[in-house]
Amino acid sequence: MTAAAMTPTTTAPGRSSSRHLLALRGLPAKDLRSLLASARDAADTPPVVPGGLTIATLFFEDSTRTRTSFTLAAQRCGLHCVDLSAVTSSVNKGETLIDTALTVEAMGVQALIVRARQSGAAALIAQRVRIPVLNAGDGRHEHPTQGLLDAMTLAKAFDRLDTFDFRGVHVAIVGDIVSSRVARSAIAAFTTLGARVTCVGPASMAPASLASLGVEVSPRLDAVVDQADAVMMLRIQFERHAAGEPGKAPTLASVREYRAFYALTTERAARMKDHAIVLHPGPMNRGIEIDAEVADAARSRVLAQVANGVPVRMAALAWCLGRV
Amino acid sequence: MSTLLIRGGRVIDPASSTDATLDLAIRDDRIEAIGKGLSSARVDRVIDAAGKLVVPGLIDPHVHLREPGHEHKETIASGTQAAVVGGFTSVCCMPNTAPALDAPELIRFVYDAAARTGACRVFPVAAATKGRKGEELAEIELLAQAGAVAISDDGDCIPTAGVMARVFGAVARTGLVFMQHCQDPTLTRGASMHAGEISVRLGLTGWPREAEEIIIERDVRLARASGCRYHVQHISSAGSVEIVRKARAAGARITAEASPHHLILTHEACEHYNTSAKVNPPLREASDRDAIRAGVADGTITVLATDHAPHADFEKSLPFEEAPMGLLGLESALPLYAEALVHTGLIGWPRLIAMLTLEPARLCGLDAKGLGVLRAGGIADVTILDPDAAWTLDAGALKSRSRNTPFAGRSLRGRATATIVGGVVRHAL
Numbered sequence: 222m223t224a225a226a227m228t229p230t231t232t233a234p235g236r237s238s239s240r241h242l243l244a245l246r247g248l249p250a251k252d253l254r255s256l257l258a259s260a261r262d263a264a265d266t267p268p269v270v271p272g273g274l275t276i277a278t279l280f281f282e283d284s285t286r287t288r289t290s291f292t293l294a295a296q297r298c299g300l301h302c303v304d305l306s307a308v309t310s311s312v313n314k315g316e317t318l319i320d321t322a323l324t325v326e327a328m329g330v331q332a333l334i335v336r337a338r339q340s341g342a343a344a345l346i347a348q349r350v351r352i353p354v355l356n357a358g359d360g361r362h363e364h365p366t367q368g369l370l371d372a373m374t375l376a377k378a379f380d381r382l383d384t385f386d387f388r389g390v391h392v393a394i395v396g397d398i399v400s401s402r403v404a405r406s407a408i409a410a411f412t413t414l415g416a417r418v419t420c421v422g423p424a425s426m427a428p429a430s431l432a433s434l435g436v437e438v439s440p441r442l443d444a445v446v447d448q449a450d451a452v453m454m455l456r457i458q459f460e461r462h463a464a465g466e467p468g469k470a471p472t473l474a475s476v477r478e479y480r481a482f483y484a485l486t487t488e489r490a491a492r493m494k495d496h497a498i499v500l501h502p503g504p505m506n507r508g509i510e511i512d513a514e515v516a517d518a519a520r521s522r523v524l525a526q527v528a529n530g531v532p533v534r535m536a537a538l539a540w541c542l543g544r545v
Numbered sequence: 546m547s548t549l550l551i552r553g554g555r556v557i558d559p560a561s562s563t564d565a566t567l568d569l570a571i572r573d574d575r576i577e578a579i580g581k582g583l584s585s586a587r588v589d590r591v592i593d594a595a596g597k598l599v600v601p602g603l604i605d606p607h608v609h610l611r612e613p614g615h616e617h618k619e620t621i622a623s624g625t626q627a628a629v630v631g632g633f634t635s636v637c638c639m640p641n642t643a644p645a646l647d648a649p650e651l652i653r654f655v656y657d658a659a660a661r662t663g664a665c666r667v668f669p670v671a672a673a674t675k676g677r678k679g680e681e682l683a684e685i686e687l688l689a690q691a692g693a694v695a696i697s698d699d700g701d702c703i704p705t706a707g708v709m710a711r712v713f714g715a716v717a718r719t720g721l722v723f724m725q726h727c728q729d730p731t732l733t734r735g736a737s738m739h740a741g742e743i744s745v746r747l748g749l750t751g752w753p754r755e756a757e758e759i760i761i762e763r764d765v766r767l768a769r770a771s772g773c774r775y776h777v778q779h780i781s782s783a784g785s786v787e788i789v790r791k792a793r794a795a796g797a798r799i800t801a802e803a804s805p806h807h808l809i810l811t812h813e814a815c816e817h818y819n820t821s822a823k824v825n826p827p828l829r830e831a832s833d834r835d836a837i838r839a840g841v842a843d844g845t846i847t848v849l850a851t852d853h854a855p856h857a858d859f860e861k862s863l864p865f866e867e868a869p870m871g872l873l874g875l876e877s878a879l880p881l882y883a884e885a886l887v888h889t890g891l892i893g894w895p896r897l898i899a900m901l902t903l904e905p906a907r908l909c910g911l912d913a914k915g916l917g918v919l920r921a922g923g924i925a926d927v928t929i930l931d932p933d934a935a936w937t938l939d940a941g942a943l944k945s946r947s948r949n950t951p952f953a954g955r956s957l958r959g960r961a962t963a964t965i966v967g968g969v970v971r972h973a974l
Binding site (some may be wrong): 246281318319337339340341342344359360361362363399404405429430433434 | 571
């Protein structure tokens with residue numbers, strides 16, 4: 222397995238014009254813009270994909286919204302889509318993960334949409350199959366279509382649909398950045414397109430080492446909330462951070478301490494710039510990282526994010542499967 | 546009776562400070578003579594060693610032979626085949642087998658299996674605690690009596706100061722060295738690579754340098770109190786090198802070993818979730834690699850050890866965080882040591898040979914068994930090296946049962962052309 226075979230956009234060997242979508246980091250701005258432009262136009266003009274193809278969603282980890290969004294996107298592109306999320310319960314070893322992917326490929330599908338709990342899992346499968354692999358979330362690494370739909374939401378909110386140039390836009394990403402594949406993909410897309418990004422969170426979730434991703438790191442939401450044009454709140458992943466799990470030290474002392482410094486409360490949201498928007502990848506913990514009033518306020522783009530997911534995934538499928 | 550003459554090589558014997566073009570005659574399992582113009586009359590076999598180095602058989606004090614319990618990765622037979630191809634005539638095998646080498650019967654099993662199937666000498670290192678769990682002491686004095694050459698829970702660190710102090714006390718009685726795998730487990734839970742820019746980007750939990758350094762600092766104090774000899778395995782961070790340097794300057798009985806991969810690679814080798822570069826302790830940054838090389842150059846690090854750690858393809862094909870740690874060492878070690886240390890001008894061949902023979906022999910008490918030296922009348926463990934041989938590592942041609950090396954396809958310079966164990970030629974190109 223060569224290094225080249227693992228790069229994010231490598232051509233999948235099965236079809237000359239097909240390729241994987243494994244990560245947004247490393248993807249050049251022109252590719253991001255081309256994907257986003259294709260997604261922008263998808264509502265009126267579905268992207269052209271080779272006819273009669275069948276793709277499979279191969280989900281080794283629970284997800285309803287991402288899988289449904291991909292399924293709808295596939296249907297709207299005229300693709301057949303089979304769902305293999307039932308593997309969740311029985312598969313947790315990597316070799317089985319590869320075997321499962323090879324088995325599904327052998328049945329004759331033309332692309333795999335992969336979700337797994339291990340960082341690098343989509344790249345691992347992409348090394349072994351001859352069809353395009355779309356990463357639908359791999360551990361704490363990336364969730365590229367989520368990053369693209371976040372970029373699309375920003376572009377719509379700040380009128381950048383012609384250029385997808387985010388210079389002058391300041392985005393705060395708040396919460397558990399270190400464990401978040403959503404944050405990694407968003408950071409890659411936003412910074413590549415020119416945005417300024419500030420990560421905010423407790424030391425265990427937003428360590429200074431994040432600066433190597435090309436972002437600023439701030440210890441206090443209060444210092445950033447009135448500076449940002451967009452505030453992206455991440456879900457607290459209690460399953461990772463709460464106390465009581467054997468062998469794992471809790472990294473969160475309490476919800477009240479977290480809320481005191483890092484939640485987007487009604488009071489903090491009142492200090493945001495007039496035009497500033499609120500993002501959240503969902504599912505939200507209302508009343509914990511985000512107050513219900515904020516989640517439902519006019520500045521919230523949470524449902525717009527979900528809506529943008531379908532055309533973004535149509536564009537991603539077309540990009541990976543290549544043109545006829 | 547068999548006789549062998551190695552003619553015209555550059556004979557390097559660090560113990561006697563020999564470095565000259567000489568002949569070396571072997572009769573049965575002993576070196577008969579070392580000198581100029583030895584006669585080849587009535588010799589069974591003559592090896593022309595012109596342009597080559599003739600040195601004591603190399604000793605690797607840190608390998609994993611996986612037997613008993615993990616024979617799908619390696620066996621004493623396959624691992625010692627790999628050893629002799631790499632120029633090694635003695636290896637010290639670590640106790641993280643299944644069961645762990647924590648009882649004298651198991652030490653005897655290793656000696657018996659090696660005598661039956663081994664291509665080179667094998668010396669077992671015994672576990673310090675029962676089951677290598679870091680809790681109850683193993684029968685350290687019985688293990689020493691059965692022939693263990695060192696004590697270690699390698700693969701795991703003795704986590705608490707309380708148990709460590711008791712282990713040091715018991716090991717000090719035996720005169721053996723305690724070898725520590727320096728890793729504070731509370732700082733490395735779930736960690737799979739160096740904590741740095743790349744782990745952040747890949748979404749992998751990082752293994753910080755401090756987890757190694759604070760264990761060495763703790764152990765230096767505890768070992769001093771007990772009088773136990775203490776050895777740092779596979780040193781990985783610049784800070785650790787500095788701690789060892791200061792402790793040695795202060796007179797502590799502390800040694801450290803460097804591994805080929807830590808002398809050559811950095812965490813960049815883990816890019817693209819390359820599991821063949823997943824190793825414990827992890828590959829770190831260029832500044833750490835350079836500090837380890839500098840530690841060799843100034844004598845802070847005196848021992849070289851491969852930490853040869855075979856794993857099957859299906860295991861290394863797991864996602865990065867689930868794949869086991871470790872990589873092969875024995876068959877590629879010599880040219881990698883030379884690349885990092887000799888070709889860079891940091892040390893010469895005589896010092897490199899000392900670090901591969903005399904120093905590990907002293908560490909594990911093998912000098913008292915007559916190993917690690919070339920002398921007339923002594924044991925005929927001899928390695929012949931071509932320091933300039935250019936070759937490419939072909940993973941498919943390895944003698945090891947496993948293939949997990951990040952060096953496959955690498956252009957190398959220097960290799961063993963003959964390995965003689967007890968007068969028997971076990972490897973010859």
